[in-house]
Amino acid sequence: MFLSNPPPENPVLQGETLSKGSLAHVAVLGLGYVGLPIARAASGAGLRVTGIDPSPNARARADDRAISVQPRAPAGDAPDVWIIAVPTPLDSRGRPDLSAVQSALATVATGLRPGALVLLISTCQPGATRALCAPALTSSGLRIGQDVFLAASPERENPGQSGFGLTDTPRLVGALDADSLARAVRFWERLGVPTVAVASAEIAECAKLLENTYRLVNIALMGELQPAFAAFGVSTRAVVEAAATKPFGFAPFWPGLGAGGHCIPVDPAYLQREACGVGEPSSLIAAALRANRGRPGRVVARLKESLGGSVAGRRIMVAGVTYKADVADLRGAAAVTLLRQLKRRGACVAWHDPVLGEVPVALAGIPRATMFDRHPDGELEALVLGTPHSAYALSELGDAAPLVVDPFGLLPTREGTRRVVHA
Numbered sequence: 001m002f003l004s005n006p007p008p009e010n011p012v013l014q015g016e017t018l019s020k021g022s023l024a025h026v027a028v029l030g031l032g033y034v035g036l037p038i039a040r041a042a043s044g045a046g047l048r049v050t051g052i053d054p055s056p057n058a059r060a061r062a063d064d065r066a067i068s069v070q071p072r073a074p075a076g077d078a079p080d081v082w083i084i085a086v087p088t089p090l091d092s093r094g095r096p097d098l099s100a101v102q103s104a105l106a107t108v109a110t111g112l113r114p115g116a117l118v119l120l121i122s123t124c125q126p127g128a129t130r131a132l133c134a135p136a137l138t139s140s141g142l143r144i145g146q147d148v149f150l151a152a153s154p155e156r157e158n159p160g161q162s163g164f165g166l167t168d169t170p171r172l173v174g175a176l177d178a179d180s181l182a183r184a185v186r187f188w189e190r191l192g193v194p195t196v197a198v199a200s201a202e203i204a205e206c207a208k209l210l211e212n213t214y215r216l217v218n219i220a221l222m223g224e225l226q227p228a229f230a231a232f233g234v235s236t237r238a239v240v241e242a243a244a245t246k247p248f249g250f251a252p253f254w255p256g257l258g259a260g261g262h263c264i265p266v267d268p269a270y271l272q273r274e275a276c277g278v279g280e281p282s283s284l285i286a287a288a289l290r291a292n293r294g295r296p297g298r299v300v301a302r303l304k305e306s307l308g309g310s311v312a313g314r315r316i317m318v319a320g321v322t323y324k325a326d327v328a329d330l331r332g333a334a335a336v337t338l339l340r341q342l343k344r345r346g347a348c349v350a351w352h353d354p355v356l357g358e359v360p361v362a363l364a365g366i367p368r369a370t371m372f373d374r375h376p377d378g379e380l381e382a383l384v385l386g387t388p389h390s391a392y393a394l395s396e397l398g399d400a401a402p403l404v405v406d407p408f409g410l411l412p413t414r415e416g417t418r419r420v421v422h423a
């Protein structure tokens, strides 16, 4: 598929050049949420796959007969395709941390042979393919688009959402030259992944960041409107459902405790940093990042007010702690922030989660409950819905404590001895 702004040359017309590029051996750097499914798909497509990951846990998860896993690049067995799917988090000061990408590029550069294709899958800032990847790969004198090939092809997966896997979601592909673009498109086609070729690597990079910035801004907006609508005595979800009947110009977003995970609260910071770098910061992105970070604090404030002005010493349960429903991942989880804030304010807090296996380090020192309506220290006084896992029966949650605080607006509000408030 091509967009209105087509790539410089149609890659489909370049079959002859392409036939020279082998795809037989694929190296995937980073065997996490993103890299492992790509490695498995490449193996399923009949390609030989080497998975490279410094983490023994990641290697153990990936280790089967389909993929050969190792901590370093394969010596003397140069791959035809290199996939970079390493983390791109924020550092402790909220700035983009590209150290894993830099280290992966150094690995690729040492094993890169003429004819190889490198795909940057990790979410990076605009210009990363051109300014970060290309120089790292050409330091030995290889030329991009002639000797070796490079394209940006960011991941768009949405964990936990079925129907949007590797082969269901069109893959953006943007490159610095037509040959690289053609080879990248051919690689994805071999895996059965539909592609959208765009005119430059920067368009692919910016599109990825725009997608998640759009989501963050709208999620932050719903997080701010939920308490306002609640104060009007109106259900936010009913409002969104009503607005969503408009057949154009409105995409529904739902209230919650705040966006977590490794993408939605992170990617806009990558875009903002580059926008600041060119003297064009977005006040809206800044506000959305701030509102998202502040969302658990607003819920704590509502809980405090509902408990008569203090949470200190009160037995409070947070039901569901992962960053999204039915996904066993705590990275950036707003419920963890909420738990820590409650603990800091002296609450006698506990958590329950039907999805998490072992107690994660992030929650060490905060007791886990075996049932969401049984506090380990005595009678439950308040419950906050932290993550609405599908294992929870909403009607039961509403009856779990004298006060139930629902940042998602899923439970009907109620007054009386079993109060339910939207926060």
Ligand SMILES: NC(=O)c1ccc[n+]([C@@H]2O[C@H](COP(=O)([O-])OP(=O)(O)OC[C@H]3O[C@@H](n4cnc5c(N)ncnc54)[C@H](O)[C@@H]3O)[C@@H](O)[C@H]2O)c1
Residues within 6 Å of the ligand: 029, 030, 031, 032, 033, 034, 035, 052, 053, 054, 055, 058, 085, 086, 087, 088, 100, 101, 103, 104, 107, 121, 122, 123, 124, 154, 155, 156, 157, 158, 159, 262, 263
């Ligand atoms: N998980 C998602 O749903 C998702 C969606 C879209 C985009 N992304 C992006 O995809 C990229 C990867 O994310 P993820 O969720 O798979 O991360 P992850 O943390 O699950 O996995 C990354 C893996 O890379 C490994 N790694 C770190 N440095 C390495 C190196 N130098 N060489 C080889 N391996 C290395 C880590 O040990 C880890 O196993 C990130 O840029 C992320 O923003 C993720």
